[in-house]
Amino acid sequence: MSSGFSPNEPSSKALNLDRIHHQHTPPFSLIWQRSRTLLSRLVRGSALTLICTLSPLAAVARDGRLAVVRSPENASQWAGITSRLQQAGVSYCTIELGDANPDAQLRSDIAVFFFPNIETMSGSQVILLQSWLSKGGGAIVSGPTGNLSQPEVRNQLRSLLGAYWGFPLTTPATLQPLRVKSQAWASQLGLSSTIKGGVMIPVGLDSQTAAVWQADGTPPAIVVTPQTTFLGWRWGVDRVSSSELDVAWLKAALSRYGNLSGGGSSAPSCLTSGGSTRELPTPPPAPPNITPQRPTPPQSPPQSRNTPPRPISQNPPQPPVALRPPNLNEQLIIEPEAEQPRSQPRGRRGTAISRAQTRQMQQELENLIGRLESALLLAAATEQENMSVSDAAERFQAADKATNPSPEPRATLVAREARTGLQTFLQLIDRGQYNQARQQWERVRDRVLASYPVDRPVNYPEIRAMWLDRGTIVRAKSEADLARIFDRLASAGINTIFFETVNASYSIYPSEIAPEQNPLVQGWDPLEAAVKLARDRGMELHAWVWIFAAANKRHNSVLGQPSNYPGPVLSRHPDWAMRDRAGNLFHPKTQKAFFDPANPEVQEYLLSLLEEIATRYDVDGIQLDYIRYPFGGTQVNHTYGYGTAARSQFRERTGVDPVSLTTNHPLWNQWAAFRIEQVDRFVAQASEKLRAEHPEIVLSAAVFPTPPTERLVSIQQGWETWIRNHQIDLLVPMTYALETEAFQDITAPLFTQRQRGSTLLLPGIRLLRLPPLIAVDQVQLLRDLPSGGYALFAFENLGLELQTILRRTQGKQPNPLPYRQPFQTANLRYQALQREWVFLLANRQLSIESDALQEWGKQADGLATALQNVSDAPNPRNVRLAKSALFAFERQFGAWMSQHAQTQPYQVQAWENRLQSLERLLLYGERIRERS
Helix, strand or coil: CCCCCCCCCCCCCCCCCCCCCCCCCCCHHHCCCCCCCCCCCCCCCCCCCCCCCCCCCCCCCCCCEEEEEECCCCHHHHHHHHHHHHHHCECEEEEEHHHCCCCCEECCCEEEEEEECCCCCCHHHHHHHHHHHHCCCEEEEECCCCCCCCHHHHHHHHHHHCEEEEEECCCCEEEEECCCCCCHHHCCCCCCCEECCEEEEECCCCCEEEEEECCCCCCEEEEECCCEEEECCCCCCCCCCCHHHHHHHHHHHHHHHCCCECCCCEECCCEEECCCCCCCCCCCCCCCCCCCCCCCCCCCCCCCCCCCCCCCCCCCCCCCHHHCCCCCCCCCCCCCHHHCCCCCCHHHHCCCCCHHHHHHHHHHHHHHHHHHHHHHHHHHHHCCCCCCHHHHHHHHHHCCCCCCCCCCCHHHHHHHHHHHHHHHHHHHHHCCCHHHHHHHHHHHHHHHHHCCCCCCCCCCCCEEEEEECHHHHHHCCCHHHHHHHHHHHHHCCCCEEEEEEEECCEECCCCCCCCCECHHHCCCCHHHHHHHHHHHCCCEEEEEEECCEEEEHHHHHHHCCCCCCCHHHHCCCHHHECCECCCCCCCCCCCEEEECCCCHHHHHHHHHHHHHHHHHCCCCEEEEECCCCCCCEHHHCECECCCHHHHHHHHHHHCCCHHHCCCCCCCHHHHHHHHHHHHHHHHHHHHHHHHHHCCCCEEEEEECCCCHHHHHHHHCCCHHHHHHCCCCCEEEECCCCCCHHHHHHHHHHHHCCHHHCCCEECCEEECCCCCHHHHHHHHHHHHCCCCCEEEEECHHHCCHHHHHHHHHHHCCCCCCCCCCCHHHHHHHHHHHHHHHHHHHHHCCCCCCCHHHHHHHHHHHHHHHHHHHHHHHCCCHHHHHHHHHHHHHHHHHHHHHCHHHHHHCHHHHHHHHHHHHHHHHHHHHHHHHHHHC
16 A cells, blocks of 8 residues: 555565555654654665665865764763774864854865764754755764754754664674675775674665675665765774774775875864864763663664653543643754853753653653553463452452562562663753763663563463565475465464465466466465465465555566566556556656556456455455555645546546646545545445455455545545445554654554444554564553554564564464454453453552442453353343443443552553453454354
8 A cells, every 4th residue: 555665575675764665664754743754765775786886975175174073972982982083094173062053163174074973963953964965065973873862853864864773783793895896985894893783774865775784684784875974883982893893984984085084183173263172071970770781781772752642541531641642733842052051061961851852751761661561460460360350359458468468570670660760860851961861761761671571471362463475475485485484473473464465466376367477486376375374373364465556666677577567467458557647657756556446447357356366265364455546745736546447437527637637626626535436446345245255254454544634635545434334354554663652653543433443453563673672562552552463564574583572472372363253352351351450459569449449349240251251152132231341341440440540550541441452342243243
């Protein structure tokens, strides 16, 4: 449903985070909803295909100086930085970060700016950099540059520099330059070594990868544009890299900009007048770290500063401020540098953290601590003995609290340490020690992530899906090769596989409907083998089918076809093609061509293809992908849908050719509705046909999670209608984000509408460049929301570390699938909730008014009986009684838990959300029971 590259191609290491080039990556504006600033789209960063061939700048001084920027953040590293500058023999001058502003009077011989390891920059400093680059100047940056800046500043920096620091590597990795004859500057000796660094994310049309890490996926380590060089490690720090490597790369980077050598001479200031270069005082020792640290904690990227929404509840108690839903219209204020007291010792205090930033950082940590407590409690309760809640409540009341105290659970100890660390962060903010506050914030976050229970089983019935991409299938040359992949999936506890079956009009199997099987798998039938392998391992296999995306230029290059080849179907039926207003077939950014959904022959062909898959193969489900139009932009009057059939049908309705319409025409809204109608009609027909002939087939759709107003205008995808009409079983929104707070911003709103209660939601998590513990954190967030489970994209990005975590925590658990046995799943999920309550009562960790305790226990046991009855005998009466008992319990739950919510608001909200998940399961079970 998106445009652009497919990560199952050889170019799969590529990213595009703006108008992302793959169906399974939504526009990156979702990740930064609050800043409303779109990043520049990313280009391919694969070590296989991206070689930098940029020439040195022509506009800068050939014999100029390097302007090295000092800041409170690199003050403690300054000795190492200047020592390396001297070793490099470069002529340089220094400028304090606070004096780097648009009014600064710079020396005329400056050729290149160097920002070593500066994580916080202001808006005025970015304006200076933008002005400098616009005049042809060069810039070199290193480390997580700008990552702690305000969101607007951070986004602008990413656009200017063409890249950003994505996340740290968990272990040292070898830096490997990409050497070619045309790139002499990056082919010098001494540029390869094993160091501590971070993964760089390219973000520009002219961003190119100059070096990669020899780690899983060979991610980018150095990214360059014609004017910038971004080094993916903290330059000048002995514990990170050697001086020899730092010097070698600085020389290599400077060689792009002309001759800056000057015997290592330095000037006291880069300013000619109107500024000073005050000596930065040595920062005081950090306060005692009251939270335990890992022996060698990696340098971690900051979390999103977005205000995180609390877990959703239909009838929530008044939440504390830290968990309030965000005001999406609230904007963070960039505090001008001039507003900071000039007498403030900058090395001690650093760039100020505003109240809004403080509140958001506090909320991020509190939500993270809440997720950790929830994960630890779920893991601990897995081993809890079965006991009714009322019995546990009686024991709780009868116990002598003064004797035989139970040892504190691990969740309580870890959370207490984290909250103490959070209070230290707030105290440092109050004292104006901003750099130390940032460091403390990162220490607490790292400690919390490292405390996740990744070595114990977690028994929670859910959909655990994985997309198995075409590239992986192609690389498996036989059923034996494919079996090894399925063994990995089974050991990781994956129970549902979305198997890429039709891609850009090529079928993965020998078809009688599709004109051509993928040439790279001819000679065997991967789909037939996959169905058998999944069945043997107790997993379900769903055929993942591209619907309206018909051709892909990147696929053409892989298959040796001409770039503009329209694919095996459109080449035979050119009148089936969709075009833009100018008549172009391929989307200029995504390089894909689409079918015209308004063409009856197209719809008949696609429906026949789905019917063939469902009839010939014992697949458990079918997933509709690219069930939309290409991305269009009404603001630039560049829209899609002008196929022969669409134009003819609309002309018959209105007497007007839609090509002549503009967005301000009275008929424009009717043209927009016409296109939405074509997609809706296909979904309705596919649902009706498959369910009539194959009622056991589960129908899902991979969709964009963007708000409906934006989505309907840009891609004509109205999945709310499909849910309202009960046409799909699983909605799989592509809620991809590199940070859990952003992931929550995208995901939580999807659970707020009651009309979606009869369709199970399965949010997607993209594994590409996602640290394993962040993936674990995002899975836990979904367990704390009314989710049916999760879907991981994609197998080719499943690293060994995450696979090991999944194997230890969820491997070989014989739980029912929510979409197959919704009543049994609801019963087991409630049993898991009961075990948590019993565990907390046994450990005296649940706060509840004594006069409410017995009533809560009685109602909890009554609900348990009702859910057990509907699980054993799902007849209409038992379903009705279970729903009635659940709704009554939900209505009173907030009042019962009001005292506990004062100290554990996240925990209570997560319980409410999990009760909502039972409601969704009952409604879904009721619907499929009626259907059968």
